Amino acid sequence: MQLHLISFKTCPFVQRAVITLKHKHIDYDITYIDLAEPPDWFVELSPLKKVPVLKVDDEVLFESAVINEYLDEITGGDLQPRDPLARAKNRAWVEFASNMLGNLYMMKMSKDEDRYNKYRATLVDQLHRVEKRLGDGPWFNGDEFSLADTAFAPFFRQNSVSQNRLSVIDPASMPKVTAWAERLLALPEVRESVVDDFEKLYLAVMKKNGSFSLNQLAA
Ligand SMILES: N[C@@H](CCC(=O)N[C@@H](CS)C(=O)NCC(=O)O)C(=O)O
Known part of the structure; x- marks a missing residue:
């Protein structure tokens, strides 16, 4: 069986699939496309015109959560x-x-401070909910590493760009989230889930979108 992942280099949803593939030591090929100019074959292939798409021989799977469940089940x-x-x-x-x-x-892509603050407040609330859900670890469900870990890991990877200088995690009020994120980010499959120039590409997308937080970083 041939597995072929269609990716966009900064997409966190694709990173979920890559983490699961690497965690499970599954062989796969990968093709990167530019979502700004998606090739015709991709538009034809992907029902929602989104990545990730996993080709399983000639069959097409889409949606990262579904792809990950499939990879786990096989x-x-x-x-x-x-x-x-x-x-x-x-x-x-x-x-x-x-x-x-x-x-x-x-x-990250908000152009103005109000929008930036609105999304930041939502994320802080969401992270506090995750904090309440977490036990003593090491993983989301305790001792058992699961698809919840592979699904959240890209969030922490993207949150950690620029050495955490744009992070929304408050270690004082989110100690469990902080420890869990550090554990996930230390895993080889998470470190290798992004391309070598991921940070450069991610910051370039922020710049192109006129990101308010990127300006804060430069200030
Ligand atoms: N629910 C989807 C979300 C995937 C998604 O939003 N992918 C983005 C890139 S990170 C995309 O392909 N966007 C292209 C578009 O919306 O046209 C999943 O979990 O796979």
Whole structure:
């Protein structure tokens, strides 16, 4: 079976799939596209015109959460809790992480201070909810590393650009989130989930969007 991931170099949703692929030591090919000028074959292939898309031989899978569940299921299914309620809750938190990724993007790309503050406040509230949900770790569900970890990790990677100088994590009020994020960011599969020039590309996207927070960084 040939697995072929279609990616955009700064997309955190693709990073989720890469983390799972690497965590599971699954062989795959990767093609990077430019979402600003998506090639015709991609528009034809991707129902929502979004990345990630995973080609499984000639079949097409889309949506990062679905792709990750598939990758887990073909390799033993150990990244989802066995209990149906625990599994459903894990899926709900994966969706929560997706919402946070959207808010992080909106915050980072906000042109003005008001919008920036609005998204930042939402994210701080969301991170406090995650803080309450976390136990003693090391992972989201305690000892068992799961798809919730692979779903949140790209949030922490994107949040950590520029040596955390734009971070929304407040270590004093979010000690569990802080420790969990550090643990995730230290994993090889998370470190290798982004391209070598990821930070440069990510900051370039912020600059192109006239990012308020990037100006703060320069000030
Ligand atoms: N719910 C989707 C979100 C994927 C997504 O938003 N991808 C962005 C890039 S990070 C995209 O392809 N955007 C192109 C577009 O919206 O046209 C998933 O989890 O896979």
